[in-house]
Amino acid sequence: MKILIIGARGQLGSDCCNILSADNQTLGCDIPQIDIGDPASVDRYIDDTRPEVIINCAAYTAVDTCETEVELAWKVNAEGPKNLAIAARRTDSRLIHISTDYVFDGTKPAPQAYSEDDPTNPLSQYGRSKLAGEEYIAALGGNAIILRTAWLYSAYGKNFLKTMLRLALADSKRPLKVVDDQYGSLTWSYTLALQIRKLLHSDMTGIIHATSDGHSTWYGAARYFLEAMQVPHNLAPCATAEYPTAAHRPANSILANTRLDKAGISTFGSWQRDVDTFVSQFRENLIEEAKAALRQG
Numbered sequence: 379m380k381i382l383i384i385g386a387r388g389q390l391g392s393d394c395c396n397i398l399s400a401d402n403q404t405l406g407c408d409i410p411q412i413d414i415g416d417p418a419s420v421d422r423y424i425d426d427t428r429p430e431v432i433i434n435c436a437a438y439t440a441v442d443t444c445e446t447e448v449e450l451a452w453k454v455n456a457e458g459p460k461n462l463a464i465a466a467r468r469t470d471s472r473l474i475h476i477s478t479d480y481v482f483d484g485t486k487p488a489p490q491a492y493s494e495d496d497p498t499n500p501l502s503q504y505g506r507s508k509l510a511g512e513e514y515i516a517a518l519g520g521n522a523i524i525l526r527t528a529w530l531y532s533a534y535g536k537n538f539l540k541t542m543l544r545l546a547l548a549d550s551k552r553p554l555k556v557v558d559d560q561y562g563s564l565t566w567s568y569t570l571a572l573q574i575r576k577l578l579h580s581d582m583t584g585i586i587h588a589t590s591d592g593h594s595t596w597y598g599a600a601r602y603f604l605e606a607m608q609v610p611h612n613l614a615p616c617a618t619a620e621y622p623t624a625a626h627r628p629a630n631s632i633l634a635n636t637r638l639d640k641a642g643i644s645t646f647g648s649w650q651r652d653v654d655t656f657v658s659q660f661r662e663n664l665i666e667e668a669k670a671a672l673r674q675g
C-alpha cells in the first residue's frame with residue numbers, strides 16, 4: 379500500500395513511519411514540506427504523491443497554548459482535516475485522521491468510559507477545534523476513519539511521562555504535585571500504530587476509539603512509570619484546583635474501544651503492560667535524554 383504519513387516528526391507519526399514501512403510504501407512528511415492548514419499546500423502534496431492512504435497525525439497539540447493561539451489551533455486542527463478530507467475525496471484516497479478524548483466534557487462519572495456514540499461537548503479550544511475537524515470529515519463522508527485516542531506517550535518527542543522523569547531526576551526529594559482527579563486512558567503511540575496497521579486491512583469507516591485498556595489518573599500514570607523506571611521520586615497527588623492550567627480538561631475522558639472490540643480487531647492490552655514494555659525498551663535512552671535536557675537547563 380502507498381501510505382502518506384503526515385506529522386511524521388511527531389510522537390505517533392514517528393511510530394507509524396517505523397511500523398508501517400516494514401510492509402508498505404510509506405512516505406512521511408511534516409511542516410514545512412506540507413502545511414495541512416493551507417489547502418494549496420495539501421493539494422500540491424497529495425497530487426504529487428498520490429497516496430492510497432493518508433494518515434494524518436499532524437495537529438496543534440499544545441492544549442494550553444491553543445487557548446491563546448486560537449486562530450492557529452483552528453487552522454491546523456479544524457481546517458487541516460477539512461483540507462485533507464477534500465483532497466482525499468478528490469483523489470479517491472482513504473483518510474485515517476487522529477482525534478482526541480478531549481472532545482468530551484468528562485461529566486460521566488469515572489470509571490465509566492465514553493463510547494463512540496456518546497455526545498461530545500469539548501471544554502477547550504483544543505477540544506473544540508479537533509471536534510470541528512472531525513465534523514468536517516464526517517460531513518464530507520467517503521472512505522475515512524476518525525480515530526480518537528488519548529494521553530499519548532512515545533519514545534519520540536515530548537510527553538507527560540518524559541516531563542515527570544526529568545523533574546524526578548532533577549530533584550528526587552522535591553515534592554512533585556500531580557493531578558489525581560482526572561481519569562483517562564494512557565496510550566503508547568507504538569501500540570496505536572500497531573492498531574492502525576490492523577485497521578488498514580479492515581473496511582471500517584467513521585469514528586473509532588483507540589486507546590490502551592484500563593484507566594488511571596495523571597498521578598497514577600506518573601507513579602507507575604517512575605516506579606517501572608526505578609527512579610526515586612516524591613510524587614504527591616493533588617486536585618485539579620491546585621494545578622490551574624489555561625485550558626479546562628475533562629475530569630473523565632476514559633475511552634471504550636467499543637467498535638474495535640465488537641469487530642474483534644482490537645490489538646490493545648493494558649496500559650500497565652505497555653508502560654512496562656516501553657520502559658524495558660527505552661529506559662537507558664529516556665534517562666540519557668532527560669539528563670541531557672537538564673544539563674541544557
Ligand SMILES: NC(=O)c1ccc[n+]([C@@H]2O[C@H](COP(=O)([O-])OP(=O)(O)OC[C@H]3O[C@@H](n4cnc5c(N)ncnc54)[C@H](OP(=O)(O)O)[C@@H]3O)[C@@H](O)[C@H]2O)c1
Nearest residue numbers: 385388389390409413414436437439476478527528529530
Ligand atoms: N499527545 C496526546 O496526548 C494526544 C492525545 C489525544 C489525541 N492526540 C492526537 O493524536 C495525534 C498525534 O499526536 P502527537 O502527540 O503524535 O502529536 P505531536 O507529537 O505534537 O506531532 C504533531 C506533528 O504535527 C506537526 N504539525 C503541526 N502543525 C502542522 C501543520 N500545519 N502541517 C503539518 N504538520 C504540522 C508538528 O510539527 P511541529 O512540532 O513543528 O509543530 C508535529 O511534528 C494528533 O492528532 C493529536 O491531536 C494526541
